[in-house]
Amino acid sequence: MNDALQPALVLNKVVRRYREGDSYLEILRGADVTLWPGQAVALVAPSGAGKSTLLHVAGLLEQPDDGEVEIEGLRTAGMADRERTALRRNKIGFVYQFHHLLPEFTAVENVMMPQMIAGLRKPEARLRAAELLDYLGLSARGEHRPSELSGGEQQRVAIARAVANAPSLLLADEPTGNLDPGTAGRVFDALMALVRASRLSALIATHNMELAARMDRRLTLHNGLLVELP
Secondary structure, X not given: OOOOOOOOEEEEEEEEEEEEOOEEEEEEEEEEEEEOOOOEEEEOOOOOOOHHHHHHHHOOOOOOOEEEEEEOOEEOOOOOHHHHHHHHHHHEEEEOOOOXXXXXXXXXXXXXXXXXXXXXXXXXXXHHHHHHHHHOXXXXXXXXXXXHOOHHXXXXXXXXXXXXXXXXXXXXXXXXXXXXXXXXXXXXHHHHHHHHXXXXXXXXXXXXXHHHOOOOEEEEEEOOEEEEEO
């Protein structure tokens, strides 16, 4: 990878622990990783190993107990909550196993929502939302509500919403976990196309080893540390 590029994400000796009675349960014990633009990285590990915790810390949803999280070169450990929230809104997109679309709004309105929250005017937000849905093969489904969409379509709308504000980092937690294999493959293809086209950096937690094998790198969590897999 070209060293002149700015990493989208750096985790430097990240520690995360939770109180359990009179002691602590250490989930992350000094996790290190660097993610580069345009790179899709799979995070594969057994349930309970700390994948979701790692994504929450990387996405600034949780503070590490020690170590540093850098987003595009910005150190976040000393940031106020307001600064972390702004950085998360502008630089990080999230996709979860369940789509979490707002049921009362159409697909295009769901994709418009984060843009308008960020201050974009409604006509511009609608135009970008329509372009993203078209790119993901959903141009004919924009005015449909989530209940009128298939599971794969709902998840593609969720992906469009996650990248609507042009983040540099996409974090996905089992994004195809609720889908049948054929639909999962199509959703994954759409996700990878966006990563390549927009130079996103993506960290994707998955149990699907076939999909993991198609990504640029594979990581696992072992004893609270990130380990690169062949």
